Amino acid sequence: MGLSGERMISGFVMERIQIGAIQINNVNLSSALEFVSGLVENKKSKNNYICLPDGYVLALANKDQKLQSILNKSTGTFPDGKILEKVARLKGFDSVSTVSGYNLLEHFIEKPNISHYFYGGSEESIEALASEIKRKHKNPNVLGYKSPPFLNLDEIDNNQLIRKDIEDIKTLSPDIMWVGISSPKQDYLMANFAHFLPNTLLIGVGAVFDYYSGRVKKSPDWVKKMGLRWLYRFVREPKRMYKKEFRTIGFGIPFYLSQIIQNRKSTNSNKNNIAPDKSNDQNKAKLK
Helix, strand or coil: CCEEEEEEECCEEEEEEEECCEEEECCCHHHHHHHHHHHHHCCCCCCCEEECCCHHHHHHHCCCHHHHHHHHCCCEECCCCHHHHHHHHHCCCCCCCCCCHHHHHHHHCCCCCCCEEEEECCHHHHHHHHHHHHHHCCCCCEEEEECCCCCCHHHCCCCHHHHHHHHHHHHHCCCEEEEECCCCHHHHHHHHHHHHCCCCEEEECCCHHHHHHCCCCCCCHHHHHCCCHHHHHHHHCHHHHHHHHHHHHHHHHHHHHHHHHHHHHHHHHHHHHCCCCCHHHHHHHHHC
16 A cells, blocks of 8 residues: 555554655645644654655655655645655555645634744745735734745755854744745755754745745645646746756656556456355355
């Protein structure tokens, strides 16, 4: 079935499904919301962070052992790409569906008893996000916004600039810290600094700040359902997205086909291993 592990948090078991080199949770939006709500209510657990990998992160993780470890040791790793959903369903987990950071934010920003901190994006992006949240919501429980320093991936570990920001955020003790930088940078950041925020759940949401503020247009629902979000992004921003999307497709299509072949072989093997039912022959012999 591809089940690789489970973790009991917020009152129920979160199964893990092996997809390539990473282990995603057996979730859909409904169960993801329930899980996150439980984490926010139960502040005893430390080092809590949630990753939302897409096909691109899956491709990177298959060659990056550190990223594999970050994703597999997270509090939750929710599928945010159609390929992850499709492969999980191939393995027999029919209830799995993509969980987007946008939907998580949209749900929890409405909860007056949950406090938030937004960390990510450029200065323009974070200002636009703050403005839109204030416009959409009467009394949003937001404790702060901050655009982090621009750093390369290898500069994130134990970075003193980020550490100072984290110490400032710790004094505010938000329930959720939304981390809005590109993957895998946000995954590295959360894994390295979550333990400094014992009462805060970190959720990596990538470009959601820009989508929520309206600075970047979201792909239509029908595009997402068809698994063509990558194509929509590429058409809109070809110069910025071509490397990422072509790497995603270059890995994703062969990987998905290999999973189909593997699944069929496994199904055929199971059929061949089923012992024939000889009960009818025995009954016939008794009648004679």
